[in-house]
Amino acid sequence: MWDQDGRRYLDGSSGAMVCNIGHSNKNVLTAMRRQMEKSTFGYRLHFETEASEQLASKLVGLMPDGLNRVFFVSGGSEAVETAIKLARQHAVSTGQNSRWKVISRRPSYHGCSLGALAVTGYDPLTAPFMPMMQDMPKVPAPRAYLDGLNPDDPATGAHYANMLEAQIQAEGPNSVLAFLVEPVGGASTGALVPPNGYMERIREICDHYGILLIMDEVMTGVGRTGAFLGSDHWDARPDIVVMSKGLGAGYIPLGAVIAGDALVAPILETGGFAHGFTYAGNPLACATGLAVLHEIEMQGLCANAAAMGDTLLARLKSLMQKYELIGDVRGKGLLTAFEFMADRDTKAPLPPHLNAHQRFVDLAYARGLIVYSRRTRGGTEGDHILVCPPLIANTQHIDEIMHGLDASMAQFSQDIHA
Ligand code: PLP
Numbered sequence: 001m002w003d004q005d006g007r008r009y010l011d012g013s014s015g016a017m018v019c020n021i022g023h024s025n026k027n028v029l030t031a032m033r034r035q036m037e038k039s040t041f042g043y044r045l046h047f048e049t050e051a052s053e054q055l056a057s058k059l060v061g062l063m064p065d066g067l068n069r070v071f072f073v074s075g076g077s078e079a080v081e082t083a084i085k086l087a088r089q090h091a092v093s094t095g096q097n098s099r100w101k102v103i104s105r106r107p108s109y110h111g112c113s114l115g116a117l118a119v120t121g122y123d124p125l126t127a128p129f130m131p132m133m134q135d136m137p138k139v140p141a142p143r144a145y146l147d148g149l150n151p152d153d154p155a156t157g158a159h160y161a162n163m164l165e166a167q168i169q170a171e172g173p174n175s176v177l178a179f180l181v182e183p184v185g186g187a188s189t190g191a192l193v194p195p196n197g198y199m200e201r202i203r204e205i206c207d208h209y210g211i212l213l214i215m216d217e218v219m220t221g222v223g224r225t226g227a228f229l230g231s232d233h234w235d236a237r238p239d240i241v242v243m244s245k246g247l248g249a250g251y252i253p254l255g256a257v258i259a260g261d262a263l264v265a266p267i268l269e270t271g272g273f274a275h276g277f278t279y280a281g282n283p284l285a286c287a288t289g290l291a292v293l294h295e296i297e298m299q300g301l302c303a304n305a306a307a308m309g310d311t312l313l314a315r316l317k318s319l320m321q322k323y324e325l326i327g328d329v330r331g332k333g334l335l336t337a338f339e340f341m342a343d344r345d346t347k348a349p350l351p352p353h354l355n356a357h358q359r360f361v362d363l364a365y366a367r368g369l370i371v372y373s374r375r376t377r378g379g380t381e382g383d384h385i386l387v388c389p390p391l392i393a394n395t396q397h398i399d400e401i402m403h404g405l406d407a408s409m410a411q412f413s414q415d416i417h418a
Contacts, residue, residue, distance in 0.1 A: 001023060001370070007368065009365075009368050009370050010368060010369050010370065010389075010397065010400050010401060010404065011023065011370050011389065011390065012364075012369050012371045012387055012388070012389050012401045012404070013370055013371050013372035013386055013387070013388050013389070014250075014389060014390045015250055016245070016372060017186065017187075017219045017224065017245055017246075017335070017372065017386065017388045018245040018246065018248075018249065018250045019249055019250035019390050020222055020223060020245075020246040020249050020292075020296070020301065020390055020391045021249050021292055021295045021296065021299070021390060021391065021392060022390040022392045023250070023390075025249075025251075027291060027294070027295060028249070028251050028288060028291040028292055028295060029251075030291075031288065031290070031291035031294075032251065032252070032284065032287065032288050032291070034287070035051060035284050035287035035288070036284060038283070040282075040283065040284045041282065041283065042283055043278070044276065044280055044281045045276075048281070049281065049283040049286065050283075051283040051287040051290065052072060052281035052282075052283060052286040054286070054290055055070075055072075055256075055286040055287075055289045055290045055293075056070040056072075058290060058293050059256060059258060060258070062228050062229075062293070063229075063241065063258055064229075064231075064232070064237050064238070066237075066260040067238070067241060067258045067259060067260050068260060068261060069258065069259050069261060069263075069264045070256055070257070070258050071086070071256065071257045071258075071259075071273070071275075071280070072254070072255070072256050072280050072281040072282075072286065073244070073255040073256065073257065073277055073280055074253040074254060074255060074277060074279045074280070074282070074285065075111075075244050075253050075254075075255050076110075076111050076116075076216075076218035076219075076244035076245060077110075077111030077112055077113040077116045078111075078113070078244075078255055078277060079111075079218060079242040079243065079244050079255035079256065079257050080110045080111045080115070080116040080119070080180070080216060080218070081111070081113055081115045081116055082242075082275060083178075083180075083214050083240045083242045083257050084102055084115055084119070084177075084178070084180075084214075085115075085273075085274075085275050086240060086257060086259060086263070086264075086273065087102070087177050087178045087214065087239075087240060087263075088100060088177060089267050089273060089274065089275075090212070090263050090264075090266060090267055091177055093267050093269070093270040094266050096174075096210075098174045099174065099177040099211075100175065100177050101136060101137060101171055101175050101176045101177055102118075102119050102136050102176075102177055102179075102180055102214075103136065103137045103138070103139060103164065103167055103168070103171070103176060103178070103179050103180070104119040104120070104121060104136060104137075104138055104139075104179070104180040104181070105121055105138055105139055105140065105141040105181060105182075106121030106122075106138040106139070106140060106141060106378060107141055107185075107188035107189050107376070107377070107378045107379065108120060108121045108122065108138070108141060108180075108181075108182060108185070108188050109125070109182075109186060109187050109188040110180060110182075110216055110218075111218075112125065114129070114133050115133075117129060118133060118134055118135055118136050119136045119180050120188075121138045121141075121188070121378065122188045122378065122379040123379040123380055124375070124379040124380070125379065137167055137170075137171055139160075139163045139164050139167045140160065141185060141188075141189050141192060142156070142157070142160035142192070142194050142195050142198050143189065143192060144156050144160075144195045145328050145330070145347075146347055146377075148347075149195070150195075151193070151195035152195070152196050153196065154196045154197035155197075156195040156196065156197075156198075157194065157195040157196045157197030157198035157200075157201055158197055158198075158201050160194075160195065160198055161197070161198050161201035161205060162201070162205075164179060164202055164205050165205045165209075168205070168211065173209045173210075173211075176211050177211065177212065178211060178212040178214050178239075178240075179202060179205075179206055179211055179212075179213055179214065180216055181202065181213070181215060181216065182216045182217075182218075182219065182220065182230075183199065183215055183217065183220050183225070183230030183231040183234070183236075184219075184225050184230045184331070184332050184335050186218070186220070186335075186386075187219075187372070187374045187386065188374065188376075188378075188379070189376065189384075190330070190337035190338075190339055190376050190384030190385075191330050191331035191332070191336050191337035191384075191386060191388075192330065193331065193332050194234075199231065199233075199234035199236035200234060200235050200236055202236065203235070203236040206239075212239040212240060212263070213236070213237075213238050213239050213240075214238065214239065214240040214241075214242060215229070215230070215231045215238035215240070215241050215242065216242050217229050217231065217241055217242060217243045218243060218244045218245055218255070219245055219246075219335065220335065221241070221244075221245070221247065222243065222245075222246030222247055222249070222292070222293075222296060223246065223296050223301050223302040223305050223333075224246055224305060224333055224334060224335050224388070224391070225305065225309070225332040225333035225334075225335050226302060226303070226305045226306030226307075226309050226332060226333030226334070227302055227306070227333070228302055229241065230335075233332065239259065239263060240257060240258070240259045240263070241256075241257070241258040241259075242255070242256075242257055243255060243256045243257075243258070244256070246292075247292065247293075248285060248288060248289060248292065249288075249292040251288045251292065252284065252285045252288040253279075253285065254282075254285040254288065254289050296391070299392065301391040301392065302391075304391055304392070304393070305333040305334045305391040308334060308389075308391075308394070308395075309331065309332065309333035309334045309335075309336065311395065311398055312331075312334065312389075312393075312398050312401070313329065313331055313336055315398065315402050316331075316336060316338055316387065316405075317329050319338070319402070319405060319406060319409065320338065322406070322409070323409045323413055324344070324413075325341070325342075325350070325409075325412070325413055326338045326339070326340065326409070327339050327340060327341025327343075327344045327347065328341070331387075334388055334389060334390075334391055334393065335386075335388050336386070336387050336388065337384045337385060337386045337387065338384065338385055338387070339376055339382065339383065339384040340356050340357070340360075340382075340383045340384070340385075349376075349377060349381045349382040350382075350383060350416065352375075352380065352381045354416065356412075356416065357374060357375065357383035357384065357385060358373065359412065359415065360373060360383070360385055360408060361373045363408040363411050363412055363415075364404055364405065364408040367404045367407050367408055368404065369400075369404030369405070369408070371385050371386065371387055372385070372386040373385045373386065374386075387401060387405070389401060
C-alpha cells in the first residue's frame with residue numbers, strides 16, 4: 001500500500017484480517033465491474049439473483065456435509081445477530097421456548113451491535129453499554145499458556161471444555177440455546193489456538209445437552225488458518241457457521257450464515273425466518289464474493305496460508321528467543337500473534353499505562369509495516385500483536401515482515417527499558 005506521500009507499507013494484518021487475497025486483485029475488480037453493468041440491486045423478497053444463488057451453491061460445496069442453507073448479510077456483527085436469531089427461532093419452532101441463553105467465552109469478540117455485544121467478552125467494548133440489554137453467560141477462553149497448562153495434553157482441552165458443561169448446569173440445561181465460539185481466537189485473545197481435545201469435547205457437550213454449536217468464523221473463515229474454515233482442523237462439526245471478513249475480502253461488505261436443513265426446515269414450516277436486511281444477498285456483493293472464492297481456489301490460498309503460516313510461526317518463535325519482552329507466540333495458518341510480558345515466569349503483563357501494543361504498532365508503522373494490536377487479557381491489560389498478512393504472502397513478504405518486526409522490537413525494547 002502507498003500513502004498520499006508515496007510511502008510504501010506492507011500490509012501485515014490484511015487490514016483487520018480482511019484482505020485475504022491482497023489488495024487490487026484484477027480478476028475481482030473485473031467481476032465487480034461486470035456485475036455493476038448487469039445489476040447492483042434486487043430486493044430479496046422480489047428476486048433471487050443469479051449472483052446470490054451461485055455464491056450460495058459455491059459456499060455450500062465448501063462447508064462440512066449437511067450445511068446446505070445460506071443466508072447472506074453485509075458484515076460480521078450482522079452475521080452473529082442472524083445466527084443467534086436463527087438458533088432462537090429454531091428452538092421456538094420446535095417447542096423449545098425455554099432455550100434462549102447463548103453461552104460464549106471471555107475474552108471474545110463477536111461484533112458491536114447490541115446482540116453481538118451481549119455475547120462478547122471484552123470489557124472496553126461492553127462496559128459503556130452496561131447494563132446490557134441482556135448480558136449472556138461466559139466461560140473462560142482456553143488460555144492454557146496463562147494458566148501454566150500444556151496445550152498438547154488432552155486433559156487440558158477437557159479441563160476448559162468441562163467449564164462449559166459446568167456453566168450449562170449452572171444456567172439450567174433447558175435454558176441454554178447455543179454455544180458461540182471462535183475456533184481460533186481473533187482480536188480479543190490474539191490467535192488463541194484451542195488446546196488438544198477442546199473442540200471435540202465441546203461438540204460432545206453440546207450434543208449431550210441439545211445445544212447448538214455456532215462457529216464464529218468471521219475472522220478464521222475463507223482460508224485464514226490454512227483450511228477453508230478454522231473449525232475444519234478439528235472433528236467438531238458446527239450447527240451454524242458465521243462468516244464475513246475474508247468473504248468480501250475488503251472489496252465489498254459481505255457475510256453469510258450457513259446452517260443445515262434439519263435446523264432450517266422447522267422454521268420454514270412455521271412461517272419462515274422472521275429476519276432480513278435490505279442489502280442481504282446484494283448481487284454486487286455476491287458476485288464479488290464469488291470472484292474472491294474463485295481466487296482462493298485457483299491460487300491454492302488455503303494451502304499457501306498453511307505453509308506460510310508454519311514459516312511465520314517458526315520465525316516469530318525465533319524472535320521470541322531474541323527479545324525477552326515477547327512472552328508467548330501462537331497461531332494457526334496466517335492468523336498468528338505474539339504477546340508482550342514483563343516476566344515470562346509469572347506471565348505478568350506490561351503495565352497498562354505503557355500502552356505497549358499501540359506503541360509497537362506505531363513503531364512498525366514508522367518502518368512501513370502494518371500490524372494489528374489489542375489488549376489481550378479481557379481488554380484491560382496485556383498486549384498482543386496480530387501478524388496476519390494476506391494469504392497470497394510469499395517467503396519474501398515474510399522476510400520483509402520479520403525485518404520490520406525485528407527492527408521495531410529492538411526500538412521497543414530500548415524504549416520500554418529506558
Ligand atoms: N466476529 C469476529 C470473530 C470478529 O473478529 C469480528 C470483527 O472483528 C466480528 C465478529 C464483527 O464483524 P464486523 O466488524 O464485520 O461487524
